[in-house]
Amino acid sequence: MQATLHDFIRVLRSAGVRISTAEVIDGHHAVGAVGLADRDLLREALGTTLAKTSEERDIFDGCFERFFRYHDIDPASSPEAEDPAGESADAADGETTESGGPRADATEAAPEHAESTLSRQLLQGEWAGIDAAIAAAGQREGINRIASFTQRGRFMRALSDAIGVREMDAEIARLEAGDAAEQATALALERGRQVLRERLRDHVERHIALFATPEEKRLRLERLPQLRLSNLEQRHYADMRRLVERMARKLASVHSRRLRETRRGQLDIRRTLRSGLAYDGVPFNPRWRQKRRDRPRVIALCDISGSVEATARFLLMFLYSMRDVMPGTRAFVFCSDTHEVTELFEQQALETAVATAIQRYGNQPSHYGTALTQFSDACLREIDSRTSVVVLGDARSNYGDPGVEQLRGIYNRARRVVWLNPEPRALWGYGDSEMPRMASACHEVRPCSTLRQLEQVVDSLLARGR
Amino acid sequence: MTQETPASEAIATLKSGLQAGGYVCDQEIATVVYLARALEKPILVEGPPGVGKTELARATSGYLSLPLIRLQCYEGLDEAKALYEWKYGKQLLYTQILREKLGEFLEGTQGLEQAMERLHRMGEGFFSEQFLEPRPLLKALQSEAGAVLLIDEVDKADQEFEAFLLEILSDYQVSIPEIGTVSALHPPLIVLTSNNTREIGEALRRRCLHLHIDFPEIERERQIVETQVPGIGDNLRDQLVAFVHGIREMELRKQPAVSETIDWARTLLLLNSDSLDADTVRRTLNVIMKHEDDAERVARAVPDLLARIR
Structure with missing residues (x-):
């Protein structure tokens, strides 16, 4: 049981539930307290000790259903469950095939012709025994470390060698050369071999479904933040969305705390004396200086022409996942004309809003001069010393007017102007890139091509949003 | 394959015990309370407001006949108010x-x-x-026979306070600089509740058993109303619970919780109604809907909802 529980915990961990060693110990205690007889009870007991949020609980329930369908843990119903190797033996499955399956062949074929254990078991239809052998072999070969689909062939070969399929093949060859009774046995064995093959494949695939898929996913999720946003494909979007949300939640919780931060240790003399009046002027109640942090006001201006589109998508997604900590965020998009998309994001779900914005206003060559002029006309008056302006673009203006003057107008009023450029630094200033000139009217210029960099940008917006 | 084991028997007893004290709970809740006692671990209860998180602690203390010591958390709560003061x-x-x-x-x-x-x-x-003036936490540790310690709305307290709780939660002891370490005479059963206004820290979660209480299914809510409002007729009770469940399916700012269902049942009992009709619902809607625009939206949907529960 201990091994089974550890396997289960590995499944949970790779599915994204964080389980510490202390919780593993708790899990064991909990199993000890409720016993194994009642499946629902076991699920509740493990669920409450291992899953610590309701999202994790949902994942847990899914994993539990999948895992313990295959891993029969009831000691009463399957004798193999006593030894750790028996964990994968699927007794129920074995019985159904046993009754209807290749057992019938054994009537015409005499088991006494068979020499190897496997052949005899096949002819007698002892599928439970065979399953136990497969499971034990799987345990030895380390099938619960299987990492991906590509390893299926290897494991199937290893398992069939381990349970003695090769010996059986030799035997079939020998029997086929023999008399009629022996040939019939060979035929029966041949048929049994087909079923056995299916069974092996089943066993391996079950383990792939349990162990490999989460493992692959975990690798992918770890790699995604470092990938260039422009290289991402449609199929990554769902994962990215989740990552963005997770990052946003993390940033939000960190910064919402800082909003209330007090600067301890610096005496506020005025307020201390005032509160001391009640005690005859004795400064009985020291008062400390409070640091006020305002919520940052962010205005984002995103280039959504083809080259920058992917990055814009995730910047917008990020900003709007942070609505709780950054209310009043406004967003504009442009190719050559500037459009406000704030409302779009308030009305629609994130993904559709991003898609709509890009579909409606995108797919044109960018013209920074026009875009910045319209942008500053639209909201220069609202930009004040509390506003941070984030511009996302590659600053490639197709040799037109880059609009540096307009940007300078914004620079003079805003708290900060941050320019995010998805191109690598080495390319800035080459060809039609106006980045060096634009940089003169920005407080900060950052390359921004991966999710990780995007996270840093949002973090700095919040940190300096005082 | 369900077998009677000491554990499942104990859980069944616990469940009926809580029920006798007026708290209708399901298998999950009873299991968690059982485990909390068996493993001596605190319970972290999460869920929307008004589903009986605090009530669970009260019922448990009643069932175990242990004193309930309550610590209400709020922003700025510190050691002097939670633990001890000179x-x-x-x-x-x-x-x-x-x-x-x-x-x-x-x-x-x-x-x-x-x-x-x-x-x-x-x-x-x-x-x-x-x-030494003991505050709730120290009181719970010092109580001779054990106690049920309810740390209510732990999400309202500061993150620093959460960190301060860790020592109590894992080792049932606290360190007082001037005196030393005070350990529990008898580990109290600790229940923490949270409405999730703030994400609770990983460290705290790890030390607790996690229990999420959601709005109950229709059958359980009926039982709850029956135990809490004994005089109510079966017909009215069924209609009322079905109606509230109908409201919960709507998109609202704040969904009516169990406590609101109970309040409503009491109100209707007081008004001597024996079945729901459009007029009674409109007149008493303010008992279950606590936001103006929610109330309006529900008022518009009353005929629909009534038609559905018939």
Whole structure:
């Protein structure tokens, strides 16, 4: 049981539930307290000790259903469950095939012709025994470390060698050369071999479904933040969305705390004396200086022409996942004309809003001069010393007017102007890139091509949003 | 494959025990309470407001006949209010009263240093347990027979306070600088509740059993209304619960919780209604809907909802 529980915990961990060693110990205690007889009870007991949020609980329930369908843990119903190797033996499955399956062949074929254990078991239809052998072999070969689909062939070969399929093949060859009774046995064995093959494949695939898929996913999720946003494909979007949300939640919780931060240790003399009046002027109640942090006001201006589109998508997604900590965020998009998309994001779900914005206003060559002029006309008056302006673009203006003057107008009023450029630094200033000139009217210029960099940008917006 | 085991029996007993105390719970809740006692671990209860998180602690303390010690969390809650405080007044009074005694005691000493020396030999004196004012957490640790400690709305307290709780939650002890470590005479059953206004820290979660209580299914809510409002007729009760479940399917700012269902049942009982009709619902809607625009939206949907529960 201990091994089974550890396997289960590995499944949970790779599915994204964080389980510490202390919780593993708790899990064991909990199993000890409720016993194994009642499946629902076991699920509740493990669920409450291992899953610590309701999202994790949902994942847990899914994993539990999948895992313990295959891993029969009831000691009463399957004798193999006593030894750790028996964990994968699927007794129920074995019985159904046993009754209807290749057992019938054994009537015409005499088991006494068979020499190897496997052949005899096949002819007698002892599928439970065979399953136990497969499971034990799987345990030895380390099938619960299987990492991906590509390893299926290897494991199937290893398992069939381990349970003695090769010996059986030799035997079939020998029997086929023999008399009629022996040939019939060979035929029966041949048929049994087909079923056995299916069974092996089943066993391996079950383990792939349990162990490999989460493992692959975990690798992918770890790699995604470092990938260039422009290289991402449609199929990554769902994962990215989740990552963005997770990052946003993390940033939000960190910064919402800082909003209330007090600067301890610096005496506020005025307020201390005032509160001391009640005690005859004795400064009985020291008062400390409070640091006020305002919520940052962010205005984002995103280039959504083809080259920058992917990055814009995730910047917008990020900003709007942070609505709780950054209310009043406004967003504009442009190719050559500037459009406000704030409302779009308030009305629609994130993904559709991003898609709509890009579909409606995108797919044109960018013209920074026009875009910045319209942008500053639209909201220069609202930009004040509390506003941070984030511009996302590659600053490639197709040799037109880059609009540096307009940007300078914004620079003079805003708290900060941050320019995010998805191109690598080495390319800035080459060809039609106006980045060096634009940089003169920005407080900060950052390359921004991966999710990780995007996270840093949002973090700095919040940190300096005082 | 369900078999009777000591554990499932104990859980069934616990469940019926809680039910006898007026708390209708399901298998999950009973299992968690059982495990909390078996493993001596705190329970972290999450869920929307009004589903009976606090009530669980109260019912458990009633069932176990242990005192319920409650600590309500809020922003700015600190050790002095949660754990202990020195009885400043008593300390002052005692120094005043004992002034002469102290004078005698220090007689014959020469210079400040000798006097200090003698005072040192006296021991801690004014910083001993007699001058300690126990607050909820310390009280729970000191209680002889054990207790149920309810730390309510832990998400409202600061993150620092959460960190401070960790020692109690895992080791059932606290460190008081002047005295040393105080360990529990009998580990109390700790129940923490949270409405998730703030994400609870990983460290705290790890030390607790996690229990998420959601709005109950229709059958359980009926039972709850029946136990809480005994005089209500079966017909009205079924309609009322079905109606509330109908409201919960709507998109609202705040969905009516169990406590609101109970309030509504009491209201209707008071008004001597024996079945729901559009007029009664509209008149008493403010009992379950606590936001103006929610109430309006529900009021518009009343005929629909009523048609559905018939």
